[in-house]
Amino acid sequence: MSDVLVERDGHVFVIAINRPHKKNAFTLEVLEEIASTLLRLRRDPACRAIILTGTGDSFCAGVDLSIMEGMRADGSATPSGWKSLLMDRVHKIALALDDFDKPVIAAVGGPAYGAGMDLALMCDMRFVGASARMCEAYINLGVVPGDGGCYYLPRIVGLPKALELLLSGRVVGAAEALEIGLANRVCEDDALMAETMAFAQILASKSPSAVRMIKRATYQSLACDLRTSLDLISSHMGVVQSLDDTAEVARALKSGDEPNFKEQ
The missing domain is CATH 3.90.226.10 (2-enoyl-CoA Hydratase; Chain A, domain 1)
Known part of the structure; x- marks a missing residue:
């Protein structure tokens, strides 16, 4: 084995x-x-x-x-x-x-x-x-x-x-x-x-895109100042709001279903 x-x-x-x-x-x-x-x-x-x-x-x-x-x-x-x-x-x-x-x-x-x-x-x-x-x-x-x-x-x-x-x-x-x-x-x-x-x-079960962005932003924020971290996260927010994962979360919340994220 x-x-x-x-x-x-x-x-x-x-x-x-x-x-x-x-x-x-x-x-x-x-x-x-x-x-x-x-x-x-x-x-x-x-x-x-x-x-x-x-x-x-x-x-x-x-x-x-x-x-x-x-x-x-x-x-x-x-x-x-x-x-x-x-x-x-x-x-x-x-x-x-x-x-x-x-x-x-x-x-x-x-x-x-x-x-x-x-x-x-x-x-x-x-x-x-x-x-x-x-x-x-x-x-x-x-x-x-x-x-x-x-x-x-x-x-x-x-x-x-x-x-x-x-x-x-x-x-x-x-x-x-x-x-x-x-x-x-x-x-x-x-x-x-x-x-x-x-x-x-x-x-x-959470949005894969959001999970990965949060993990990256958290670790990166340990090595930078506040303004740089906030600038980074504002860019992440702009990107994540346009993704299919976020749209799927909104759909699931509205319908009461569990989100079904596509494997990308």
């Missing part, structure tokens, strides 16, 4: 790391498959939302140690070798998600450690099970966060809390994750996927 499973439920696609015997620690092949799947679904009009998760009792325990062992064995564990590994292979998912303008929700059950936590941080939202344990574990190994933790975490929980977690390497449970804004919602473990899917289906 594949190490990455892709399933569809209506307009919601689920991408699951399928290495439960390794706590879903990822190999380079897993990263390549997830990145290529994201690139494909970015262009697929049938996809309106994604859930990223892991099978078994873990979300993702980070990098499979065999990658490091292999680098040491073949002599590529040099400064340039490590940099190439990260930039050419590991960072592909972060860059693919940065270009992905449809909602992505991480469903986190069990451990999400190191690059596994970073993978959850890359997503737009995080629904966590009661058993979730999240940890920026790099410092415990004497290394730096290699997959975006220093970028994402301050934007999600604020700078002081991010530094606390990055520098201490301590584990955050589900309740604290919710308290500090790291998690959007905490669910019972056996209801995690059902609740995440139910919310994803709500997002998938």
Whole structure:
């Protein structure tokens, strides 16, 4: 069976790391498959939302140690070798998600450690099970966060809390994750996927054009001043008002029907 499973439920696609015997620690092949799947679904009009998760009792325990062992064995564990590994292979998912303008929700059950936590941080939202344990574990190994933790975490929980977690390497449970804004919602473990899917289906039922524009505008507004953001959104409003999706919403509201958006 594949190490990455892709399933569809209506307009919601689920991408699951399928290495439960390794706590879903990822190999380079897993990263390549997830990145290529994201690139494909970015262009697929049938996809309106994604859930990223892991099978078994873990979300993702980070990098499979065999990658490091292999680098040491073949002599590529040099400064340039490590940099190439990260930039050419590991960072592909972060860059693919940065270009992905449809909602992505991480469903986190069990451990999400190191690059596994970073993978959850890359997503737009995080629904966590009661058993979730999240940890920026790099410092415990004497290394730096290699997959975006220093970028994402301050934007999600604020700078002081991010530094606390990055520098201490301590584990955050589900309740604290919710308290500090790291998690959007905490669910019972056996209801995690059902609740995440139910919310994803709500997002998938909205105007696809408006959802994508809102996501883009929200992220772009984090990196610009107020006037630039308002100028951007006024252009988006002018465009979206002319689209078939908006006309379909108006028709459905008038008739009392559910909107039926065309796949474009």
